Amino acid sequence: MEKQKILVVEDEADVRELLCYNLRANGFEVETCGDGRLAMDKIEEWKPNLVLLDLMLPGLDGFSVCRKLKNESQTSGIRVIMLTARGDEADIVTGLELGADDYITKPFSPKVLIARINAVLRRPGRTSGTGEKDSGLLKVHEIEIDTRKYQVSVSGKPCKLTSTEFRLLCFLAARPGWVFTRYQIVDAVHGADYPVTDRSVDVQVVGLRKKLGEAGKYIETVRGVGYRFIE
Template sequence: MAKEYLLAVEDEEDILELVRFNLARNGYEVGTAATGEEALKSVGKRKPDLIILDLMLPGLDGIEVCRQLKSGSETADIPVVMLTARGEESDIVTGLEIGADDYITKPFSPRVLMARIKAVLRRRELEETTSEEDVLRVRDLVIHPGRHEVTLDGNTVELTYSEFRVLHFLARRPGWVFTRYQIVDAVHGEDYPVTERSVDVQIVGLRKKLGRAGKYIETVRGVGYRFTD
């Protein structure tokens, strides 16, 4: 079985080596890049199974690199784990909105980094093996986990990876009420550094993209959210 190929993008040499060493020690094939431009060129030559992407990069920063990856048809499905010293809420929200799969702040534990990477790869593997029987249909809204696709009246609704996972999580259990932190834990894993406001921001964006189907996501005041048809 071929090794999974991961690309680490970091401009600080010592941190890049730390990430590279731990990835290699855990059995991954590793590519590296020190700038956003190098990262995009590397992806163009060989598509990685996952990218560890620093937010603060010289020239093209990590947010713009992620945005370009998620907007390209050939690269939109590449999981992105953001690695950054910036832990402000606005940065976390931005990362979620443009489709980052996870977000880890510096200084970080290599063990935590590896656990997060493995969790993201496992989630992607499960989604790729999802059968047609797992497709969710709510009136005119169709959610296909395997294809990472949502359609409304037959028209594709463009969602980020995180938005899709929030919608799928809620839609699998219609009528159940979930707190914001339950949603975060289910979508990103435990101890993900997200505040309640960032979850609200993501729900607002999700409702807007769903149009009239956005009403299926209800706010339960003082508790959280639920999906209802």
């Protein structure tokens, strides 16, 4: 089987070396780059399946690299995991809204990193960097989401959702296993500074679960934190 290709975009040589060692030890083909602008050229030339992207980069910062990737049809299907020492909620939400598939903060466990990479590469609904456009389909368990037609089906049966419920489901289902606070959910679904209380988010989740029927069990409450979609 052909090896999955990962581009490591990281300006710290020791971190780059550690990442390469662990990725190659786990069967990935790896290339590296320490500059945001040079990374764009490398991505266009090499077409990796996934980019491990630091935020603090010379030339072009990680947010700008991610934005450019996701706005170009030839690269929009390439997976992006942001890897950075900046763990503020605002940075995480910004990265996800730009289209990043995951966000890992330093210091990190190599085993957890590899597990998160494998989980991202297994997700449906995107291409592997071949230049084909995203199909707009996301299928998790028995739930199928068409992000272009704003349609959801559960076990083949249509499920009518409000626009807020649809965005909430897409946000959680696209990142299975991730735990999000209510504030992160509000920012992702409605935008920053939207006047919604914690209780309002809970009510929306309850309504979404009810409409999903048995599949509503995949939206799990994490006590004291928020919600996650079960992998």
